[in-house]
Amino acid sequence: MTKKIIINDVTLRDGMHAISHQYSVEQIAELTQLLDDSGVDIIEATHGDGLGGSSLQFGLSKESEDDIIRTTVENVKNAKVAVLLLPGVGTIDHLKNAHNLGAKVVRVATHCTEADVSEQHIKAGLSLGMDTVGFLMMSHRATPENLLEQAKKMESYGAETIYVVDSAGALSMDDVRQRVSLFKENLSTKIGFHAHNNLSLGVANSIVAIQEGADRVDASLAGMGAGAGNAALEQLVAVMNKMEISHNVDLFKVMDAAENVMKPMMVRPVQIDRLSLMLGYTGVYSSFLLFAERAGKEYGVDPREILMRIGKMNAVGGQEDWIIGIAQELAKENQMT
Numbered sequence: 001m002t003k004k005i006i007i008n009d010v011t012l013r014d015g016m017h018a019i020s021h022q023y024s025v026e027q028i029a030e031l032t033q034l035l036d037d038s039g040v041d042i043i044e045a046t047h048g049d050g051l052g053g054s055s056l057q058f059g060l061s062k063e064s065e066d067d068i069i070r071t072t073v074e075n076v077k078n079a080k081v082a083v084l085l086l087p088g089v090g091t092i093d094h095l096k097n098a099h100n101l102g103a104k105v106v107r108v109a110t111h112c113t114e115a116d117v118s119e120q121h122i123k124a125g126l127s128l129g130m131d132t133v134g135f136l137m138m139s140h141r142a143t144p145e146n147l148l149e150q151a152k153k154m155e156s157y158g159a160e161t162i163y164v165v166d167s168a169g170a171l172s173m174d175d176v177r178q179r180v181s182l183f184k185e186n187l188s189t190k191i192g193f194h195a196h197n198n199l200s201l202g203v204a205n206s207i208v209a210i211q212e213g214a215d216r217v218d219a220s221l222a223g224m225g226a227g228a229g230n231a232a233l234e235q236l237v238a239v240m241n242k243m244e245i246s247h248n249v250d251l252f253k254v255m256d257a258a259e260n261v262m263k264p265m266m267v268r269p270v271q272i273d274r275l276s277l278m279l280g281y282t283g284v285y286s287s288f289l290l291f292a293e294r295a296g297k298e299y300g301v302d303p304r305e306i307l308m309r310i311g312k313m314n315a316v317g318g319q320e321d322w323i324i325g326i327a328q329e330l331a332k333e334n335q336m337t
């Protein structure tokens, strides 16, 4: 394949979920230097839930938003720095601030049926001259046709790249193929894909997306990200090399960074275990993993039961507090039996 695939690294941003938003500026600087030196094209850095995400609801980050972005910008030589923006969590003022600090890419993220709320933010990104991306989260919760309808809205607002985002790591390879190929046939934007590895399909699904015409894919060192993590950068690059898919990343450098630096920083191993597997199985937001685990411990209930119930309730990002309510409910039910 001659087209060069753009790699958008999410070690710092999605990886924030896996470390409960506690990366220090020293860790951010070290990871940024390694990623930049490896050749990744874009490095995303914010709280896991994007600009304005540091809160009691989502979890407070160790470092301020400005310090996270500034440290990343100061430590790149070639890569562009991206920020994630969920309208309503972050605002256009947050975006202007991130742009002033040196961010060049904005990914405007909405639930897969709510693209309408991205209009102002996409337009703001464009007016700041940023590489502006639409990011349709929880894409498994929309049919391919409905997802396309939402993508068309983002296209009409001016988004230059639109992502199929598998937030719950719940899409099968056929699910990805259908969504990306429909985008390819019907959109004139670039197309991106963001994987989570809960069903062990992170790399495979990213490759399917590329085969169906995706221009950008997300990945992170050792998969550092919510749930069972994202597509592991070093694994994705190895497969891309074998399949002669062109990109800018040095395999040995990302292997070393994953092994020597990223894995030792992990607080909870980012892996497929019974709980992260449940996320993919029940279609629950990957960032709910640690919330369910904590609530399970606190209320003495099986966190898989919490995830089953929250999956049935079709919870979306921002409804993390439901997890406590469900854990209390389950504990009560268990007492009665």
Ligand SMILES: CC[C@H](O)CC(=O)C(=O)O
Binding pocket: 014, 048, 049, 050, 109, 137, 138, 165, 166, 167, 168, 194, 226, 286, 287, 317
């Ligand atoms: C809550 C934001 C979320 O982590 C964005 C993302 O990476 C996803 O939906 O997978």
Ligand SMILES: [Mn+2]
Binding pocket: 014, 167, 194, 195, 196, 225, 226, 286
């Ligand atoms: Mn994610």
